[in-house]
Amino acid sequence: MPDGPAWLRRFRHALRARAGALIAIGTRGYPPKTRRRLKSINIASFTIAISCALFALTYALEDFALYRGAAAINLVMMAAGLSVPAFHRINDFAGALFMAIVLLAGLFLLVALVGRLSGIQINFVATSAAVFLVFELRRMTLIVTLISVATALHIAAWMLFPEGAVSGEGNDAFLAQLYITIVVTISIIVAVLVYYAFRTAEVAEAETEALLGRILPGSVVERLKKRPGQPIADSFDQAAVLFADLAGFVPLAHRLGPARTVEMLNRLVQSFDRLATKHGVEKIKTIGDAYMAVSGLPAALPDNAARLARMALRMQPAADIAGAELGVELRLRIGIALGPVMAGVIGSERFGYDVWGDPVNLAARLERSGETGKIHVSSAFREALAGEFAFVHRGSIEIKGMPAEDTWFLTGERRNEAEAC
Secondary structure (H helix, E strand, O other): OOOOOHHHHHHHHHHHHHHHHHHOOOOOOOOHHHHHHHHHHHHHHHHHHHHHHHHHHHHHHHHHHHHHHHHHHHHHHHHHHHHHHHHOOOOOOHHHHHHHHHHHHHHHHHHHHHOHHHOOOHHHHHHHHHHHHHOOHHHHHHHHHHHHHHHHHHHHHHHHOOOOOOOOOOOHHHHHHHHHHHHHHHHHHHHHHHHHHHHHHHHHHHHHHHHHHHHOOHHHHHHHHHOOOOOEEEEEEEEEEEEEEEOOHHHHHHHHOHHHHHHHHHHHHHHHHHHHHHHOOEEEEEEOOEEEEEEOOOOOOOOHHHHHHHHHHHHHHHHHHHHHHHOOOOOEEEEEEEEEEEEEEEOOOOOEEEEEOHHHHHHHHHHHOOOOOOEEEOHHHHHHHOOOEEEEEEEEEOOOOOOOEEEEEEEEEHHHHHHHO
16 A cells, blocks of 8 residues: 555654644744744754754763763753743744844854864854744844844854863864764754745645635636736637526525524535536626626636536525525525626736626526526527527516517426436
8 A cells, every 4th residue: 555554644644743733832823824934933943952952962971071061051952942832922933032042142152162163153154044934024123133143153153262161182073073963953954944934835825826716717827827917808709607696585684693694605605616616617706695607718618508507407406405404495596698708807906707798797687587496598598508408488578778588497408308208
């Protein structure tokens, strides 16, 4: 099996869950973007705490009497790293600032004790890079200040401490080992931070694209990404437009109350969204209890009318199920028209994908002038599907703002009727 045995999958899942809980300590209550940054700070702090503990052990094992001061400083920095999540309760940058101050002071004291041949001062350069990962760019004053302090301490440590206070003969090999260990450790810490930062950015981008994908068609999202700010407007020779509305919505909403009305609309719209996805239809928007969908855009489809017809035939059964779950009767009026339309993205703030044209106006008026529980369609829509679907003639009706229209009720698919026989 590619994922390994069941016990291994359970172990991995439990490990990821524990790790996720650990790096999320102290981040609750913050917005998602801030939480991601605080998690990066926690990862950096815990990684530094582990490395400081290992360095304390290294000093103690080498010569505790000689390097006990260096071991003690590392233990203090370890404790500081572990306590960073507690500072998140103050504000979203207190923990990172506390860790930065402790690190800068501790590293300078370590160079004073061990000397510059240990390579400890290289940490100041890494600190200058890390501040960009743990502080937001809007805190540039703080970032510049910390980088300036770290640079000054690096230069001062190099100039003032060619040899440390505890340096002695015979420790050159240990200092060389220490230098290599510090370089490897810094590389690992920076790599972990950068990886997590890029990984977090990828996740955030994926979440943003998923959100856009729920608002706009996928092809439109790609066009906006390639040419942000450029208007998008397309013409389509033939598209099918649907409007659906709940009959008697106002008295129903009064009877249900606000909370249950919202629950009812949410269930209803979700069921319609699933139908739209299943039949390859593009949901355009909801306005109160009205639902608008279009087939044949943003890409033209040879069977766009049939797709929308099949969806429309399944909308009332979906409404019946949603109503039964809440103990109410939900009856729809549906109007469908077919013809040339324009579609595009309107607005720059809270923008949306919308459709314009005579079929849009006609579908809306067919819905309003239709009968409860029936699908009222235009003559053009009926002509496009006369061989595949069954219709009942409604007659010629006057539609406000338009010429008299010969309209029909869509009743089902002929294939299904033949199967029933």
